[in-house]
Amino acid sequence: MPHYDLVIVGTGSGNSILDARFADRKVAIVEKGVFGGTCLNVGCIPTKMFVHPADLASSPAPAGRLGVDLELRNVRWREIRDRIFGRIDAIAEGGRRYRIEHEDNANVTVYEGEARFTGYKKLTVRLADGEETLTADQFVLAAGGRATVPEIPGLADVDYHTSDTVMRIDELPRRVVILGSGFVSAEFAHVFASFGVDVTVVARSGALLRREDEDISRRFTELASRRFDVRLNRRAVKARRTPEGVALDLEGPGGAETVEGDLLLVATGRRPNSDLLDVAATGISTLPSGHVVVDEYQRTEVDGIYALGDLSSPYELKHVANHEARVVQHNLLHPDDPVASDHRFVPHAVFTSPQIASVGLTERDAAARGLRYVTATQEYAGIAYGWAMEDETGFAKLLADPSTGQLLGAHIIGAQAPTLIQPLIQAMSFGLDAASMARGQYWIHPAMPELVENALLALPLDD
Ligand SMILES: Cc1cc2nc3c(=O)[nH]c(=O)nc-3n(C[C@H](O)[C@H](O)[C@H](O)COP(=O)(O)OP(=O)(O)OC[C@H]3O[C@@H](n4cnc5c(N)ncnc54)[C@H](O)[C@@H]3O)c2cc1C
């Protein structure tokens, strides 16, 4: 039974831990799928590489409002797909070869197979040609999560897709039905609709992206309903095969109805892989959500076992997994001087149309916590760059503590929202108050960040 100083499970963010400082340790990396994990292969990166051409394809409508007549003549789906995966697959394979072949990794053994704990600090890997059981002083569990598929009668018998498969299809479908109304749904609805596909979105609740601040979610739902066939407050009761593809029988406020598509995308969330890894067998407990329990140093309850990323983090975001991987790396190298993860101001962005970005508390959160807060909303339509774009729908909404001026939350829907929000994340992270931020620096005129400047100035802070 080979024994290691360190075993890492998962080559998403887990793969970034090893560097020259680990050269004197005997290390194993275990990966059951493709090197690079979710973000690189089936997540953040390919989706955004589809979003960019989708943004271009959807530009005739906004351009037309400005007097520029553009025409979308064709979408060469296979070319788009192959450009994206031509880059990504090569990066994934390069990462794999680096770990297996490069002299930098002379101390590293790669096990390509599925790992599961079979005892205390005992990990069994199912390899192509049998099993190997490894023990180690330390483990890093970075096994991520997987798409969940709800139990809907008939669903198992239809050819549905998840985000794992939908980006590799051979032909663009004519009609897509998307079940779910979170991040994946919002991003793929935009991509497909921009490429000329009829999109139906089926949502359980009364709004799309309902975890966003209510004003953002409401605005997005309004705008999405103009672009897609949005069915709110619907329960999917049955899935059926049809000659063209798939039908979903729904129940909703108006009774029973059916939506049909050539392709069904199930986008109903993800769960951590803690069950398949059988973390309980080594004495690690999980939350009801399946997330591995860790402390602020990313330590599990078992001495020497750390966990990070989607396996243990409710955020399920790559920048959080990366941050936690850096924390684990530091704590492995400096056990006597550990650092804690900083989850105070975790931002996110949804790369749909319009783009959405958010950090900190929503108004719902602030009210639920009984905080004293003020808000300010600045429309894109009220800044010069917004006039240039003829933007009538975007806005930034800020929440602040009126007595200190500290920002509590920031939410933006509109062009470049993920970029515009970054100075607000910075202000919150470093404790810069709204008035100092607004007037302590120049804001380039007439650039888009004037949206943020004006929103800051509009906050009704105490004198
Ligand atoms: C469609 C989509 C779009 C996304 N877009 C964004 C975005 O724009 N921005 C953002 O911040 N986040 C985004 N995310 C989320 C982001 O991809 C994840 O938060 C991130 O990849 C998690 O990293 P991780 O290292 O924790 O896990 P992963 O990257 O999932 O890595 C886990 C690795 O462990 C391997 N593994 C699992 N179990 C075992 C086992 N038992 N044995 C061996 N190996 C195992 C897996 O094969 C995988 O390679 C997106 C996710 C999806 C699905």
Ligand SMILES: NC(=O)c1ccc[n+]([C@@H]2O[C@H](COP(=O)([O-])OP(=O)(O)OC[C@H]3O[C@@H](n4cnc5c(N)ncnc54)[C@H](O)[C@@H]3O)[C@@H](O)[C@H]2O)c1
């Ligand atoms: N831009 C980004 O950062 C980005 C993009 C895509 C995905 N992600 C990450 O990937 C994760 C997964 O994304 P997602 O959109 O699948 O999850 P999500 O949690 O954002 O949304 C899931 C949706 O499915 C619905 N749902 C759940 N169970 C259902 C059921 N039984 N029937 C009908 N609807 C149901 C929920 O109400 C919700 O609308 C997210 O947590 C997110 O962090 C991030």
